[in-house]
Amino acid sequence: MLPCMDDSVDLSIVAEVSRDPRATLAQLSERVGLGVSAVQARLRRLESTGVITGYRAIIDPQAVGRTLSAFIEITPLDPRQPDVAPELLEHLDAIEACHSIAGDAAYILFVRVATPRDLEALIRDIRLAASVSTRTTVVLQTFYENRPMALAPGSAPG
Amino acid sequence: MLPCMDDSVDLSIVAEVSRDPRATLAQLSERVGLGVSAVQARLRRLESTGVITGYRAIIDPQAVGRTLSAFIEITPLDPRQPDVAPELLEHLDAIEACHSIAGDAAYILFVRVATPRDLEALIRDIRLAASVSTRTTVVLQTFYENRPMALAPGSAPG
DNA sequence: CCTGAAAACCATGCATG
DNA sequence: CATGCATGGTTTTCAGG
Numbered sequence: 412m413l414p415c416m417d418d419s420v421d422l423s424i425v426a427e428v429s430r431d432p433r434a435t436l437a438q439l440s441e442r443v444g445l446g447v448s449a450v451q452a453r454l455r456r457l458e459s460t461g462v463i464t465g466y467r468a469i470i471d472p473q474a475v476g477r478t479l480s481a482f483i484e485i486t487p488l489d490p491r492q493p494d495v496a497p498e499l500l501e502h503l504d505a506i507e508a509c510h511s512i513a514g515d516a517a518y519i520l521f522v523r524v525a526t527p528r529d530l531e532a533l534i535r536d537i538r539l540a541a542s543v544s545t546r547t548t549v550v551l552q553t554f555y556e557n558r559p560m561a562l563a564p565g566s567a568p569g
Numbered sequence: 570m571l572p573c574m575d576d577s578v579d580l581s582i583v584a585e586v587s588r589d590p591r592a593t594l595a596q597l598s599e600r601v602g603l604g605v606s607a608v609q610a611r612l613r614r615l616e617s618t619g620v621i622t623g624y625r626a627i628i629d630p631q632a633v634g635r636t637l638s639a640f641i642e643i644t645p646l647d648p649r650q651p652d653v654a655p656e657l658l659e660h661l662d663a664i665e666a667c668h669s670i671a672g673d674a675a676y677i678l679f680v681r682v683a684t685p686r687d688l689e690a691l692i693r694d695i696r697l698a699a700s701v702s703t704r705t706t707v708v709l710q711t712f713y714e715n716r717p718m719a720l721a722p723g724s725a726p727g
Numbered sequence: 728c729c730t731g732a733a734a735a736c737c738a739t740g741c742a743t744g
Numbered sequence: 745c746a747t748g749c750a751t752g753g754t755t756t757t758c759a760g761g
Contacts, residue, residue: 414632425628432590432626435737449746451738462632467625467715468590470583474572474620475720482640482670482677497712504719512640514706519640523718548672554655557625557715560681561662562633593754607729609755730761737754744747 414461419564420445424453425462426562432466469557477523479530480550484516485543496541503540505533516546572619578603582611583620584720590624627715635681637688638708642674643701654699661698663691674704 416422423443427434434442440450457463472478487496496518497509508521520537524530534545574580581601585592592600598608615621630636645654654676655667666679678695682688692703 414629416632422633425626425633428626429628430625432624436739437737446747447738448740448748452745462629463626464629465627465715466590467588467627467717468583468586468621469623469625470587470718471572471620471622472718474574475580475583475718477718480668501713504716507716507718508714509712510638510708510714511710511712512706513709519706521714548670548677550668551671552669554667554669554676555659556666556668556679557623558662558665559625560628560630560633560635560665594756595754604730605755606731606757610728728761730759732759733757735754735756737752739751739753740749742747742749744745 416457416462421453421457421462422562422564424450425457426559428454428463429559429562472523476525478525479527480521480523480553481530482548482550483520483522483534483537484512484514484546484548485518485520485537485541486516486546488542488544492542496543499541500537503533503536505529517543574615574620579611579615579620580720582608583615584717586612586621587717587720630681634683636683637685638679638681638711639688640706640708641678641680641692641695642670642672642704642706643676643678643695643699644674644704646700646702650700654701657699658695661691661694663687675701 416425420443424439427439427442436447436451436454439454440447443450472480485496494511500506500509500520505522505524506520507523510519511517512519522533524533530547534547537543537545574583578601582597585597585600594605594609597612598605601608630638643654652669658664658667658678663680663682664678665681668677669675670677680691682691688705692705695701695703
């Protein structure tokens with residue numbers, strides 16, 4: 412199933428709700444120039460068809476004690492084994508993202524922990540849980556992240 | 570300024586609003602066991618002190634035509650130059666995140682584009698805008714991303 | 728700092744162009 | 745598929761503990 416959008420009004424709704432998902436339907440409706448009920452119906456369709464897959468608050472990692480973040484590239488020790496590493500690691504909640512990549516490693520993770528010792532423990536857990544070697548790159552400073560997608564009209568092929 | 574939280578009620582609010590920022594104050598208030606007004610006041614304080622820095626809708630990249638994502642490591646051609654690359658690249662809205670890292674490269678970017686040709690153009694733009702060399706790792710599959718932070722009580726040092 | 732209540736506002740469903 | 749209205753729920757503010 413490949414979710415898809417109808418027109419530029421949907422695109423505007425997605426752009427607005429992407430930036431400010433707590434806006435009221437009334438606010439959205441005047442920003443996109445449509446009645447409240449119409450906006451509500453479209454928003455619900457965008458949610459149920461999987462264009463909008465969820466909502467998040469963005470939390471300052473410092474404020475919740477996750478001061479250290481890192482990228483961890485992982486490679487299965489046994490190259491014949493199937494691609495089960497992501498499932499084997501899913502329970503480790505320090506892992507924020509997991510992608511398979513075209514490069515030296517098989518996967519890359521983005522993780523957040525409190526201390527270097529927590530990072531050490533996490534790496535050990537990852538190695539044990541998924542039987543992989545790891546290569547860790549520590550983040551020194553985050554300039555920006557979670558930037559909302561810029562959705563120019565016409566940038567979405569049907 | 571280092572934002573910080575008072576107690577476990579704030580932590581619960583952050584955890585809940587992180588997972589579901591469109592929940593009503595009434596819903597939050599029964600999840601954390603406090604009156605609606607108290608929850609509202611705390612939520613506003615968490616926002617104004619920078620613990621909650623914003624809200625986002627999570628959009629299926631496929632649905633908006635961003636089918637290709639990648640990590641781009643960049644290194645300034647002139648190692649003496651100050652750390653201006655992040656500002657020089659900020660206008661490129663295909664860039665979702667920018668971190669400085671401890672590793673071979675100086676920075677790592679996470680980017681989303683529509684096509685390989687767009688990626689090619691983006692890499693050229695990055696090289697020109699910031700006078701950097703690049704090393705690109707294409708994402709083949711995203712297993713998960715944007716996972717909400719798990720906030721166990723007591724995991725946030727004061 | 729929390730509570731509770733009054734007023735303004737918003738979401739929701741349905742009937743209608 | 746969009747609109748406008750009625751209604752029940754939600755947010756907001758403020759007085760009081």
